[in-house]
Amino acid sequence: MADGRQRQEHGRAPETAEPERSRPLRAAAAGEDGPRPKRRDSRLPDATDEVIIGALADDARTGITEIAAMANVSRATAYNRIKRLTDDGVIRGYSVVADHARMGLGVTALVLISGSQPDWRANREVLSSYPEIEYCWYVVGSADIVLLVRVADTDQLRDLILTRLQALPGVTSTQTLTVIDEVVHRPVVKPAD
Numbered sequence: 001m002a003d004g005r006q007r008q009e010h011g012r013a014p015e016t017a018e019p020e021r022s023r024p025l026r027a028a029a030a031g032e033d034g035p036r037p038k039r040r041d042s043r044l045p046d047a048t049d050e051v052i053i054g055a056l057a058d059d060a061r062t063g064i065t066e067i068a069a070m071a072n073v074s075r076a077t078a079y080n081r082i083k084r085l086t087d088d089g090v091i092r093g094y095s096v097v098a099d100h101a102r103m104g105l106g107v108t109a110l111v112l113i114s115g116s117q118p119d120w121r122a123n124r125e126v127l128s129s130y131p132e133i134e135y136c137w138y139v140v141g142s143a144d145i146v147l148l149v150r151v152a153d154t155d156q157l158r159d160l161i162l163t164r165l166q167a168l169p170g171v172t173s174t175q176t177l178t179v180i181d182e183v184v185h186r187p188v189v190k191p192a193d
Contacts, residue, residue: 057188060094105150108179112143115170123168
C-alpha cells in the first residue's frame with residue numbers, strides 16, 4: 001500500500017514478505033534443495049555424545065527419555081545433542097541390523113577385484129545395481145575393489161563371480177574370501193584411547 005500499512009483481507013492476518021536472502025537458507029535447511037549445509041562449529045563427539053551414539057547404535061528405537069537418563073542429561077539436552085550430531089553428519093541415519101542367514105542369505109563373502117583402473121568408473125552403476133552387494137569399496141593395495149556380498153548359497157556366489165563380475169570390462173582377476181564366522185560386529189567403532 002502507498003502508506004506502508006498492510007491491510008487484513010477477509011479476516012486473515014497480513015502476510016509478511018520473507019526476505020529474499022533467507023529463502024534459500026530455509027529451503028536448504030529443510031532439505032528441499034539438496035543436502036543440508038554443513039555446520040561451521042562442528043566438533044568431535046565428547047563422552048556424552050558417545051553415550052548417546054552408543055545407545056542409538058544398540059537400539060535405534062530407544063526413546064529420548066531413556067537416552068537422556070543413560071547420558072545423565074535432560075531430555076532437551078539429549079534431543080539437542082542428537083540434532084547436532086545429525087546436522088554435523090556424525091549420525092547419518094538409523095537402520096535395522098538384520099540376521100542375513102534367517103533372511104535366506106547364508107553365505108557372506110568378500111570379493112577382491114583387480115583390473116585396469118580406467119574401467120572402474122564405467123562399472124560403478126553396474127556394481128550398484130547388483131542386489132547381492134552390500135558394500136563396495138575402492139581400495140589401494142593388491143586389489144582395486146573389495147565387495148561385501150551376501151547370497152543364499154555357493155551356486156549364487158559362483159554365478160555372481162563367474163558370469164557377472166569377471167565379465168565386467170577391465171576385470172583381470174578376482175579373489176573370494178568366504179566368511180565362516182562373524183567374530184566382531186560393531187555398528188559404531190570408538191577411537192582407541
